[in-house]
Amino acid sequence: MILNKLGVKKVYTLEVQPLNSATQTTWQFPDIPFLREKYITGISLSNNANGVTSGKDNLGHLVPENIIYAAFLTLVDNTGIQFIQNMPLDELCIQTTINVTGATTTTRYIRSSNTNGLLIFKPVNIVWTKCFIYLPAATTVANLCCQFNVYYQDQK
């Protein structure tokens, strides 16, 4: 596990909140002034089956599993390059088993600590306002937020 090797230095929690009853297929990240000059070294996503169940700013419930399995993340660096293109949100979850409850309940599995655990980036300056979560099919949401833990450092 690379985090055991490198250690977690600094973490910032950011949240993406789609509009209620959203029909968009793209959810943009907000501007995050605090992270503008930071170099991001890793990112993970919380979901409402494991860990906290509501956003830190009372923005709503954390993203449910049925969206995690149907959404993709794109991140853009400060040169305008989409260095992460359409990464399934599963890849950012570091818990183990989670359940999907819908018409039928199925047990899904995600990247766990016995495989690779948290994804670590080469330190990169991210332009958050150009980053987005893409859903091939719009999903109606209400009081929902996607909460990311962003690991960063001040210097490259």
Next chain:
Amino acid sequence: MIFQDYPVFNYQLVTIQVNVASATGRQYFPDLPNLRNVQTLGIIAYHAGVFDKDNNGVYLVTTTQFLQSYLTLTVGNEEVIQNMDLQFLNPITGNNVPYNTSGIIPLNGQRFDFSKSYVTIGQGYTGQGDPVPYSYAFGIYYVK
């Protein structure tokens, strides 16, 4: 484990869409301009037990068919990875699909020619009940 030695530089989700039921034989990658002449550090293969649909809204390959599929990657005119079981490229547990406990296989920064690379579906596979179209999805970790 690749990420102990390499961080993630770049990632791209790529898919091979199959439009024919009960397809067998080779299914080639589409042209991927963004991945021409890049160094590939690792590849993850996804199946329907990981997520339902790809970024085009197409169903992923079923776990049954996933276990009867093989990947061939080409560098220049040489098939350097020949018919590797997709399960070896799957580090994510789920749906009783075997997974690689050592994580993502390091691919040593090789410059694959994806236009000459393909997935082979086992000849014995009948494909009954599979949705059409469906897709093979891969996460490509690379550095330019």
